[in-house]
Amino acid sequence: MVHSRDSRSGRQPRLAGVRTAWRVVADGEFFCPDCGGDRCYQQLSGRRRLSVVGVPVLPRGEAEPVVQCSLCHGRFPLSVLEVPTTTRLTALLRDAVHTVAIAVLAAGGAEPRAVRETAVDEVRAAGFADCTEERLLTLLAALTSEGQAAVAMELRVALNALTPQLSAAGREGLLLRGARIALADGPYGAAESEMLAAMGTALGLAPADTERLLTAARALPGSAGR
Secondary structure, three states, X not given: OOEOOOOOOOOOOEOEEEEEEEEEEEEEEEEEOOOOEEEEEEEEEEEEEEEXXXXXXXXXXXXXXXXXXXXXXOEEOHHHHHOOOHHHHHHHHHXXXXXXXXXXXXXXXXXXXXXXXHHHHHHHHOOOOOOOHHHHHHHHHHHHOOOHHHHHHHHHHHHHHHHHHOOHHHHHHHHHHHHHHHHHHOOOOHHHHHHHHHHHHHOOOOHXXXXXXXXXXXXXXXXXXX
């Protein structure tokens, strides 16, 4: 690298070096690790060039593409886009609880009023404030008309999308939501136990942990399963 001395500062200004020319190729919203929240971003693609006195003269290949936060201007690898935004994560959790409620109702039956009310309460608490028994039962009828395999598939799809983003406590909490619905009318039935065990597997919980949580759920306040 070539330098010349700046007589006024005593420093050596850089006359030649490799610079990157960036261009915007995409934009959107992402979860910024530095800001700690949802932000707008620009995806940048760059080409490196050897510059002499600020003038690009020789190409030096492509630079690794980056994602730049529009607020803090931090730059990150493209893998940062794999992390869901807070808005997206909230939607995934809401949809998962909704699917869990329907799966438990499909396994244990929706006839007991206490079960329906508990299912509605759990879905509302997750973000579907306008959920009603009628809406839940309509969706239940539509899904169960395709058979139990369709219910199990719907559950796996919802949980597979969410599970990688949840901590162990979050995954356990989701299983307990299903357990509370199942216990609203008494101890677990055989079909409910099977469905909750499948739920634990989809959430990445060890069978022993699933069993421990389902046992502990019986002692929770308001449980009718004791």
